[in-house]
Amino acid sequence: MCAKKQNESGTVPAFGLRGVGKQIAKHLARLEIYSVEDLLFHLPFRYQDRTQIEAMRLLIPGSEAVVEGVIKRVSMPQRGRTKLFCDLTDDTGTIHLRFFHVLPFQLDILKAGNRLRCYSTVRQGPSGLEMVHPEFQLIIPERQIPVDQHLTPVYPATEGLSQHMLRKLALNALVWMENENRFQELLPVSLLQSMKFPTFKEALQYVHRPPREAGIACLLENKTTPQKRLVFEELLAHRISLLQIKNAFQAQKSAQLTDGGRLSQAFRELLPFRLTQAQERVSLEIRHDLMKSHPMLRLVQGDVGSGKTVIAALAMLQAVESEFQAAMMAPTELLAEQHYRVFRRWLEPLDINVVFLSGSVKARERAAVLKSIANGRAQVVLGTHALFQEEVNFSRLALVIVDEQHRFGVHQRALLREKGMRSDYYPHQLVMTATPIPRTLAMSFYADLDCSVIDELPPGRTPVMTSVIANSRRDEVIARIRETCQQGRQAYWVCPLIEESEVLDCQAATKTAEDLQKQLPELKIGLVHGRMGSEQKEQAMRAFQQGETDLLIATTVIEVGVDVPNASVMVIENAERLGLSQLHQLRGRVGRGAVASHCLLLYQQPLSELAKERLTVMRETTDGFRIAQRDLELRGPGEVLGTRQTGELSFRVADLMRDSDILPQVHKAAELIMQQHQEMIDPLIRRWLGNKGIYGKV
Ligand code: ADP
Ligand code: MG
DSSP: OOSSOOBTTBOOOSOOOTTOOHHHHHHHHHTTOOSHHHHHHOOOSEEEOOSSBOOGGGOOTTSEEEEEEEEEEEEOOSSSSOOEEEEEEOSSOEEEEEESOOOHHHHHHSOTTOEEEEEEEEEEETTEEEEESOEEEEOBTTBOOOOOSBOEEEOOOBTTBOHHHHHHHHHHHHHHHHHHTOSOOOSOHHHHHHHTOOOHHHHHHHHHSOBGGGOHHHHHTTOSHHHHHHHHHHHHHHHHHHHHHHHHHHTSOBOOOOOOHHHHHHHHHHSSSOOOHHHHHHHHHHHHHHTSSSOOEEEEEEOTTSOHHHHHHHHHHHHHHTTOEEEEEOSSHHHHHHHHHHHHHHHGGGTOOEEEEOTTSOHHHHHHHHHHHHHTOOOEEEESGGGGSTTOOOSSEEEEEEESOTTOOHHHHHHHHHHHOOSSOBOEEEEEESSOOOHHHHHHHSTTSEEEEEOOOOTTOOOOEEEEEEGGGHHHHHHHHHHHHHTTOEEEEEOOOOSSOHHHHHHHHHHHHHHHHHHOTTSOEEEEOTTSOHHHHHHHHHHHHTTSOSEEEEOGGGGTTOOOTTEEEEEETTGGGSOHHHHHHHHTTSSOSSSOOEEEEEEOSSOOHHHHHHHHHHHHOOOHHHHHHHHHHHHOHHHHHOGGGHHHHOOSSOOHHHHGGGHHHHHHHHHHHHHHOGGGHHHHHHHHHGGGGGGGOO
16 A cells, blocks of 8 residues: 555645644554545444443443542552552442552542542452543532543554544544535435435544444444445445446457357267256356357356366357357466366367467477467467466457456456457456355455356265364274275375465475375375476376376365366365365365265364364355355455455455345445446545556456
């Protein structure tokens, strides 16, 4: 973030607020507050009720309260931590004030006979109720001070900035807001009325200074209308920015494809199975998209093993039949290579030229591949990120497919489009993911994409049984592996993810392979990890795929897409460290054949409550959508979508989980604004997303 952000009306000179000098501005910067607007958006995370003086007799330990009384007695114990202790009495009773340190000027106030108003949490002390280090104020009987009329905000603070200071600054900022006439109203009047929303300014006034009746509990849960109104506007701004990306994209021209019926027919005849109904439906949606004159932007969600690859193939055939090229990018070499094998098997019988490109393709071969991509001889291109490097020039690219890329943010998606772009048309884009995205997230985060869901698995799969096992019972697990392999089946063993370091993870995998080989001398054991060369990896994978090795030890590189139907046991060590969605992906490597499969989740004791709950979810369901939903509830959206996206998901006031109930209304409002109030689009995006909103301009 730059030191001084742009605000909605241009620039704010320095800080421009009473009470903010250099020093305070520096502290504020630590809270990412660079302008008066930022200050107004720095919302309280809780409130205190200081609007009433409580009778001492009625105080409840654990609650926060304002009391007022006269100091009856002061003692300064010589022993122990307490430096000063006094009795404060009102008409109804007495409480004690306890101080562990006192400043000289405080000694002048904390004197017998003085009248004090105090605020703090009440707690049960050794000799009755007490307040430890309360905020206190001397009351002079002739000059009574009224109690607060509003609830008191508590702000996220930082060193050097007290609550007192933050409250004062917020009040100044509110006055500034009214005087400067900033923060114009961006919601149409009709919407404010139908939602019974206050204006934006009223809402800000309210959240910084709520009336007593607001109720602290309601405020804490963000249930008051003014709070909802702010949340609403923020979600609206996000939604609109995504819709804008989508609209801008759809205003482009694409390669308009024919229906691809001939090749698709021939391909289907070669396939050893028939498509499921879900596959047919999704395929049809894509087919229609590809025949349009604006680019497709579609997300296909289908659980592991639901058969997304066939769908990709059909889409690619449509491009090929229309004499265009199609490219598919996978996140890892391993997966890209597997696609290459599968597509050659499927497409070469149809006389289609399939090529492969990744970082590890060597110079001479690379030159040949690049040439065939550039002159159009390569019809179907498979590979990794390497596909989108400068030197790769497609001759007639009409379709880009990104496989297993749920970790791709809006930014990256936009970049990809730019890359594949040609002066005369944009390629269609298909994103495929096996990480089911809970509806709330999909609606908010992938609003720029159309969505298809493959909600059915091919027939003949038996659900995977999952057990959660303490690492201390490792021997039983090893015995289980032995038995499985003796029956001619194969197993995976995924290694501990201990460090955030690939090197160490790979070392751990290597070590595990050695140990297991000693314990299972009769088995042929293979090893795959991220630091092996692609040839070595390929070899190990192929050996496993062809049944030459019985047990494959791997790091989490095999997470996505690897397909070996004969493998029926998956062991995952340190399962408690992995996210639910990732575990689900790994588990999806087994259960692809007809035999019953097992997934053994090994964990290291002791297990935290949260970890226990997560592993239980894994045991209880194999439904990817349910797992993703639980993951979302337990860990939040950033984790579910992959950390790279957390930046894009950081809201100022909204919380997708808490506020998902208003999403339908937000979506309706977004339509309204896009159609009838276009002048509000930019200000809304700028107010809530700042510079992040800019990538909307494709
Ligand atoms: P994913 O959706 O995880 O990418 P794949 O496309 O790798 O799944 O498919 C998993 C396995 O299921 C592959 O072996 C594939 O050939 C097979 N498959 C796909 N569709 C069907 C179907 N309709 N009937 C039977 N098997 C299928
Ligand atoms: Mg796949």
